[in-house]
Amino acid sequence: MDCREIHERLRNHDARALPDVQAHLVGCAACAQLVADEGALARALAPDVVPHDAAPAELESMLGAIQGDIAREQGWQARVRELPTPIRIGIAASVALLPALLALAFGGRADMGVYPLARMLLIVALFVVIAIGAVALGLQPLYARAVPPGLRPALILAAVWLPFILGAIPAAHLDHPASLAGGGADLVPRALRCFAFGMFIPAIPLTILTRFLDRDGHASLVRALLCASAAGLAANLILQVDCPITHPLHLLLGHATIAIVLVAAYGGVGLARTFLAQR
Amino acid sequence: MQTDEELMAAYVAGDAGAFRALFDRYAPMLLRMLRRQVASDADARDLVQLAFLHLHRARLDFREGSRVRPWLVTIALNAKREHFRRTGRRRETTLEPERARGEGISSSDQLVAGEEAKRVRAALASLPDNQREVIELHWFEGLPFAEIADAVGANVSAVKVRAHRGYERLRMLLKETSNPGASGNVLAMAEPGDGLP
Numbered sequence: 001m002d003c004r005e006i007h008e009r010l011r012n013h014d015a016r017a018l019p020d021v022q023a024h025l026v027g028c029a030a031c032a033q034l035v036a037d038e039g040a041l042a043r044a045l046a047p048d049v050v051p052h053d054a055a056p057a058e059l060e061s062m063l064g065a066i067q068g069d070i071a072r073e074q075g076w077q078a079r080v081r082e083l084p085t086p087i088r089i090g091i092a093a094s095v096a097l098l099p100a101l102l103a104l105a106f107g108g109r110a111d112m113g114v115y116p117l118a119r120m121l122l123i124v125a126l127f128v129v130i131a132i133g134a135v136a137l138g139l140q141p142l143y144a145r146a147v148p149p150g151l152r153p154a155l156i157l158a159a160v161w162l163p164f165i166l167g168a169i170p171a172a173h174l175d176h177p178a179s180l181a182g183g184g185a186d187l188v189p190r191a192l193r194c195f196a197f198g199m200f201i202p203a204i205p206l207t208i209l210t211r212f213l214d215r216d217g218h219a220s221l222v223r224a225l226l227c228a229s230a231a232g233l234a235a236n237l238i239l240q241v242d243c244p245i246t247h248p249l250h251l252l253l254g255h256a257t258i259a260i261v262l263v264a265a266y267g268g269v270g271l272a273r274t275f276l277a278q279r
Numbered sequence: 280m281q282t283d284e285e286l287m288a289a290y291v292a293g294d295a296g297a298f299r300a301l302f303d304r305y306a307p308m309l310l311r312m313l314r315r316q317v318a319s320d321a322d323a324r325d326l327v328q329l330a331f332l333h334l335h336r337a338r339l340d341f342r343e344g345s346r347v348r349p350w351l352v353t354i355a356l357n358a359k360r361e362h363f364r365r366t367g368r369r370r371e372t373t374l375e376p377e378r379a380r381g382e383g384i385s386s387s388d389q390l391v392a393g394e395e396a397k398r399v400r401a402a403l404a405s406l407p408d409n410q411r412e413v414i415e416l417h418w419f420e421g422l423p424f425a426e427i428a429d430a431v432g433a434n435v436s437a438v439k440v441r442a443h444r445g446y447e448r449l450r451m452l453l454k455e456t457s458n459p460g461a462s463g464n465v466l467a468m469a470e471p472g473d474g475l476p
Contacts, residue, residue: 004421030417030439033446041450044399045418054310062310062324063302066331070298073335084339141340142333142354145432215336220361277366 006031011046015039081215085141088213092135092227095209096234097128099202103242111176111244119172123240130158131233138226139213152222159229160259163236167251174246182250191254194243198235198258206231207262221270228266232259283347291338301347302331308420309355315403315415316359318366326362330355349429352422356412356430402452409433410445417442 001020006028009021015038017025025032034042054062073082081088109115134155137147174180182190210227211218218224235258243255281289281297283304289297306327313323333354341350403411412431416422424442428435 003417003423007418007421028439030442030446033443033450034418037450041446041453042418044395044453045449053307058324059303059306059310062306062328063299066302066328066335069328069332070335082336082339085337141337142330142357143337143340143350145353145429146357147432215333216361219365221364274365 003028003031006034007042010034010039010042013039013043015042077212080212081217083213085139088139089136092139092206092210092213092230093132095206096131096135096202096230097237099234100124100238100241103238108241109244110178111173111246114173114175114179116172120240123166124237126162127233127237127240130155130162131230131237134159134226134230134233135210138210138223138230140223141215152226156222156225156229156263159233160263162233163256163259164252167248167256169248171246171248176244178244179246182245182247182254187247187249187253190245191250194239194245194250194254195258198239198255199261202234202238203231203258203262206234207266218266221267221274224266224270225263228262229259232262235259284343284345287338287341287347288343291341298331298335301334301351305348305351306331309351312352312415312420313355313359315400315419316411317362322362322366326355326358329358333358346426346429348422349426352416352426352430353432398456399453402449402456405452406445406448410441410448413438413441414445414449 001024003024006021006024009015015035017035021035025035034045083091112120137152137155140147171179207228210231211224214220214223214227216223218227236255239255245251245254281300283301286297286300286304290301309327309330310323313326314320317323317326330351334351337350337354341347403414406414409431413427416427416430417424422430424435424438427442428438431438433441
């Protein structure tokens with residue numbers, strides 16, 4: 001006997017503890033609650049406390065609307081978002097990582113020889129892991145199993161704060177002439193150059209791409225913020241392997257602000273949409 | 280009769296009729312489930328439509344060995360959560376009573392029944408979302424725990440615990456709010472012959 005058969009009996013006002021019922025209740029604490037108090041809870045949850053079934057005409061009208069939606073799913077945008085999920089995530093991850101790989105292929109930052117290797121590897125690994133994690137969750141299909149509730153906000157916060165933390169800790173080194181620029185009168189122009197480079201090379205293209213790869217078109221604020229976070233980290237990744245400046249103010253103004261600007265922009269738009277929807 | 284998975288495979292292969300068959304099979308259940316949870320029938324219909332649209336968009340993700348029903352239920356539940364995040368609206372607990380129960384019942388009985396239904400809905404609405412979802416799928420939709428676990432993204436043991444705690448809490452809530460003197464009280468309506476021996 002399974003839960004469904006127990007429920008059927010309870011719906012027919014039969015809460016007798018027959019041997020087969022008893023056998024089921026031994027392993028099913030949930031049904032035991034329904035049978036307790038002579039099946040009172042089961043009677044309280046009778047089907048007529050819930051809305052009635054839909055009328056055939058209502059269902060037919062809904063099917064027509066869905067078929068209309070599906071018929072409009074044409075063109076390259078529809079094809080892109082219908083790609084299998086591993087491919088969609090792979091495309092986004094490639095766009096996030098490729099600029100940094102190309103920068104490394106062309107020699108990378110001028111001070112690479114003196115930059116502490118362990119620190120470089122740790123920073124790159126953190127950027128890559130968080131960016132890929134954020135993009136994977138941002139493009140997760142709706143049928144996927146739920147992730148722990150705090151994971152998405154944690155990834156977004158990590159993507160925003162990690163570049164700030166890296167800018168706030170002592171400089172990696174001051175042993176290369178190219179690393180000493182970026183302060184004083186150079187601060188704003190060089191920070192602006194890095195900001196624009198990071199924003200326009202990987203960040204904005206990745207943000208736009210993930211909007212097309214997202215099957216919901218970034219209608220979900222959390223998904224949009226995850227993709228924006230990944231784009232911000234992709235920008236920081238290429239700057240980490242390309243920009244030789246180690247001045248903390250330069251890192252804070254020119255690098256770390258990219259993720260926060262993207263997340264703030266998406267968050268602002270999303271909150272405004274939510275506010276309008278709730279009115 | 281074709282299984283859900285055979286229908287899904289046929290749809291992926293281009294058979295539009297298979298989509299209709301899946302819709303006929305599961306749209307009523309999803310609509311019923313969502314009507315209990317969202318603020319209006321129109322929202323529930325929109326979410327069902329969205330769930331089937333996402334089934335279409337995700338069809339190339341469908342792999343042999345996957346099961347369609349938990350897929351659809353998960354899509355609907357996630358769409359509902361997203362809807363709540365976006366609109367902040369949930370099913371009110373003070374809705375008008377549902378349609379009359381049937382012929383041969385006096386209007387005063389209908390009123391009492393409506394009040395009781397309202398009280399039960401309020402108790403259901405006060406459960407934590409994760410317990411409420413499990414109870415709705417287990418009791419109202421008759422899904423086995425294994426499928427519920429798939430649909431809500433938890434393991435079977437966790438789902439059983441949620442169901443047990445949810446039912447237990449419902450019993451407590453309904454006891455607390457019951458009025459023993461009321462003739463229509465759901466917990467006082469046990470017939471003498473209904474009980475355990």
